[in-house]
Amino acid sequence: MLYSKSAEYAIQAMIYLAETNSPEPVMISQIAKAYNIPQQFLAKIAQTLVKHRLLVAIRGRNGGVKLARPANEIYLNQIVYAVDGPPPEQEQCVIGLDYCSDTAPCPLHHRWKIIREDIREMLVAEDLADLALRVLEKRKIMNEP
Amino acid sequence: MLYSKSAEYAIQAMIYLAETNSPEPVMISQIAKAYNIPQQFLAKIAQTLVKHRLLVAIRGRNGGVKLARPANEIYLNQIVYAVDGPPPEQEQCVIGLDYCSDTAPCPLHHRWKIIREDIREMLVAEDLADLALRVLEKRKIMNEP
DNA sequence: GATATTTAAGACTTAACAGGCTTTAATTAT
DNA sequence: ATAATTAAAGCCTGTTAAGTCTTAAATATC
Secondary structure (H helix, E strand, O other), X not given: OOOOHHHHHHHHHXXXXXXXXXXXXXXXXXXXXXXXXXXXXXXXXXXXXXHOOOEEEEOOOOOEEEEOOOHHHOEHHHHHHHHHOOOOXXXXXXXXXXXXXXXXXXXXXXXXXXXXXXXXXXXXXXXXXXXXXXXXXXXXXXXXX | OXXXXXXXXXXXXXXXXXXXXXXXXXXXHHHHHHHOOOHHHHHHHHHHHHHOOOXXXXXXXOOEEEEOOOHHHOEHHHHHHHHHOOOOOOOOOOOOOOOOOOOOOOOOHHHHHHHHHHHHHHHHHOEHHHHHHHHHHHHHHHHOO
């Protein structure tokens, strides 16, 4: 809906790294197992994240990946942008009209604009440290009977 | 974003029919030209809309398609549903977690729930008569110097 | 009834996404 | 040095969305 499956996996993996918060690198196989992500596929996604400097990779024994900077400095939109590519220069009309603007709006323009902005804000506002914390809370709830 | 390209074309075509508001059927080729939709592709989409009783098709000379009922009784979500298929039984978690609910929510759950509901409401609320009217207004604005 | 016109239907092509498999390169431990 | 381990990189496969092409069926006009 908001991003590709690859971006979804990327978010999960980054959250996992923020959760464990380990100074040592974490193996991709371990992340894949924890979130049930196809390992080879995640490996390729990780490469992209390394290239975009969201992850740092260490090869060889005791290798793995870790966050390239503190979790509270990494935001969802950065991850999505890195994996799915940059958002379109010009906003696309929601019903696909060639021309659609504030002054000559399509029927859904104003209503959609608000929603689109809400989505943008959500992805811009949420950082990995926050997300990891709330995932841990979720685990706590789920482990209670 | 909200629906497939096919559904987008379907919406455009249905709006066109609501705009012209003709008791006579309108040829698919004419609709395709008006909204710059690949004709054969639109023909196939139209078949789907006929099967879902949103359109009525008349074959042969002077044939074409027309709305199966008054424009103000056709809503966007019905079109999207017809073309893209029914929405999933269970809402998918926005970051792809296996289990995610109000009581054990993923980090984005509450925030996303509101947005998702806004989208649903938009598609449920807008009917073709309304949309056609606003498209006509748009045209008027665009034809002014 | 023959013909032209229009949708219906199905096979086919193309591109992108999701995922798998194998080899290479880097690094650590022995 | 050598072997083991781990990410990097490349190529291959399956699936789906998007779009094209061809033939069949229905219908109005002549």
